[in-house]
Amino acid sequence: MGFADEWAGFGITLHTFFRKVFTQKYPHADTEKVMMPRFHGRHQLNRWPDGLEKCVGCELCAWACPADAIYVEGASNTEEQRFSPGERYGSVYQINYLRCIFCGLCIEACPTRALTMTNEWKLADKTRESLIYEKEDLLAPLLEGMEQPPHPRRLGDDEDAYYGGLPPTGQVDSRVPGKTIEAPKAGDAK
Numbered sequence: 001m002g003f004a005d006e007w008a009g010f011g012i013t014l015h016t017f018f019r020k021v022f023t024q025k026y027p028h029a030d031t032e033k034v035m036m037p038r039f040h041g042r043h044q045l046n047r048w049p050d051g052l053e054k055c056v057g058c059e060l061c062a063w064a065c066p067a068d069a070i071y072v073e074g075a076s077n078t079e080e081q082r083f084s085p086g087e088r089y090g091s092v093y094q095i096n097y098l099r100c101i102f103c104g105l106c107i108e109a110c111p112t113r114a115l116t117m118t119n120e121w122k123l124a125d126k127t128r129e130s131l132i133y134e135k136e137d138l139l140a141p142l143l144e145g146m147e148q149p150p151h152p153r154r155l156g157d158d159e160d161a162y163y164g165g166l167p168p169t170g171q172v173d174s175r176v177p178g179k180t181i182e183a184p185k186a187g188d189a190k
């Protein structure tokens with residue numbers, strides 16, 4: 001290696017020294033980082049429009065997970081204690097974010113679309129225990145017109161009407177206070 005080669009090396013160092021810094025500060029001082037719409041972040045357990053849970057405790061997500069990061073225990077609903085509209089619900093639901101690799105196989109396996117993934121990516125924490133998310137941490141928030149389970153089905157008189165999303169017309173719509181259900185129009189999405 002000649003004398004000129006050594007100085008060429010220093011030249012690269014000097015050139016890099018004056019380049020704009022690429023590293024981003026965290027927490028972000030100015031604009032928050034926005035992820036792509038289909039980014040795989042923290043999971044969410046979704047609800048039906050009356051607040052009942054979509055999870056039926058079938059454990060398919062847990063079986064599909066290659067990292068063994070999900071633990072589910074199912075239980076039976078009763079008419080007095082109803083958490084989901086059908087027969088079963090997920091009584092225990094945990095995701096271990098120390099294991100999860102955010103591959104999304106669990107949400108593909110879910111038969112009810114109970115489990116989806118949000119864009120939330122800030123999952124760092126200080127203890128191992130706090131990275132095991134319980135059902136309460138994963139459940140979707142209650143929107144307007146939703147009730148905290150347990151409660152009876154509020155949309156339709158039976159399961160068919162509930163899942164079809166077509167409660168009898170003229171009935172009070174529990175999702176929108178003061179509104180009654182109108183007959184569906186041709187071309188309405190089911």
Ligand code: SF4
Pocket residue numbers: 064065066067068069070095099100101102103104105106107
């Ligand atoms: S995203 Fe992948 S690794 Fe994470 S819980 Fe789902 S299946 Fe398991």
Ligand code: SF4
Pocket residue numbers: 054055056057058059060061062072090109110111112113114115
């Ligand atoms: S999230 Fe879906 S796949 Fe997992 S237990 Fe609930 S219903 Fe079954």
